[in-house]
Amino acid sequence: MEVIRIDDINDERVELFTKYNEAQLYHYFEPNGGVFIAETPEVIKRALNRGAEALAFLVEEKAFETEVVRQLFENIDDSVKVFVAPLNVINNITGFNLTRGVLAACRRPALPEPAELLAQTKRVAILEDVMNPTNVGAIFRSAAALGVEAVFLTHPSADPFYRRAARVSMGTVFQVPWTYFVKDSDYMETLQQAGFKVVSMALKENAIPLSTPELKNQDKLAIVFGTESTGIKDDTISKSDYVTIIPMYNEVDSLNVAAASAVTFWELCSKK
Structure with missing residues (x-):
């Protein structure tokens, strides 16, 4: 994984987390599926265990040092970027307060018939x-x-x-x-x-x-x-x-x- 520290929520590299609402993310790769945002370590862990492909993480700097968050990165692809920022920066995302320190942007898995x-x-x-x-x-x-x-x-x-x-x-x-x-x-x-x-x-x-x-x-x-x-x-x-x-x-x-x-x-x- 590549760890990138940011201090501006308008950084274009974190646009998956800041630019799109959930309806837009749903169609992000249309016609080949979309993206969902998962939050909290337990929810993200279950998403990854389901086979969801992680595209990027946005992590509060104090949470980044915790074992429970570090464990999320154990089996992700080396190309996945982990953006780390202070909590006050992350909380500048409109209408959002970070819960338990971590967000993951993941590709939506295909649904069964x-x-x-x-x-x-x-x-x-x-x-x-x-x-x-x-x-x-x-x-x-x-x-x-x-x-x-x-x-x-x-x-x-x-x-x-x-x-x-x-x-x-x-x-x-x-x-x-x-x-x-x-x-x-x-x-x-x-x-x-x-x-x-x-x-x-x-x-x-x-x-x-x-x-x-x-x-x-x-x-x-x-x-x-x-x-x-x-x-x-x-x-x-x-x-x-x-x-x-x-x-x-x-x-x-x-x-x-x-x-x-x-x-x-x-x-x-x-x-x-």
Whole structure:
């Protein structure tokens, strides 16, 4: 690796970290993929272990001397540049406060095809238009901890490699296999053709309790979660094999989607 010390955040050599927003980074190498920015040593370590190609690092000078950060550089290519700067310089990046001393710019890995991933799994989560990156990150963390084998997203959903999503997930977005369904495709048909029974989490009159034994006993189960504002689409619910709810107390009708995912994964995935 090449260590380069900088004292000006406008240095053009660190433009990957300063010039582009995350939407622009997503298309950075278009048509051959893009870039994501990972932060904190644990998230970066999991990204590198996933096989993400590190392009550059931006490190706060005190963090650069720590063992946990030094370990990140053990297996990177000699051509990768590590930019080191004082914290007050790094914090001049608009709208950003560095968390735990290190950023990594990485090339986005290719995502698997949905059919390929479905053929390898039996317990999967579906995020239908879940657009809040904090919720996406929290769902991935629960998925990793509680036995979900893969996560599938519709295209309006937040990018799991979005910096906030990856940070909230504690880097598990790089551990749990995931992909997007083909845009505007009938993903319910894709799931059912792959042999999955589909259960939608929705407040409907025909909903059954989450603890219903029939749900746990399904060989291949896909669990659908919807956006906070409008929930799962009516068409998705009508095509589902089951609609289920988490029973509530004290006149509370539902949980935040991230909290609901943890309860659901514990009930339907971790005990399988």
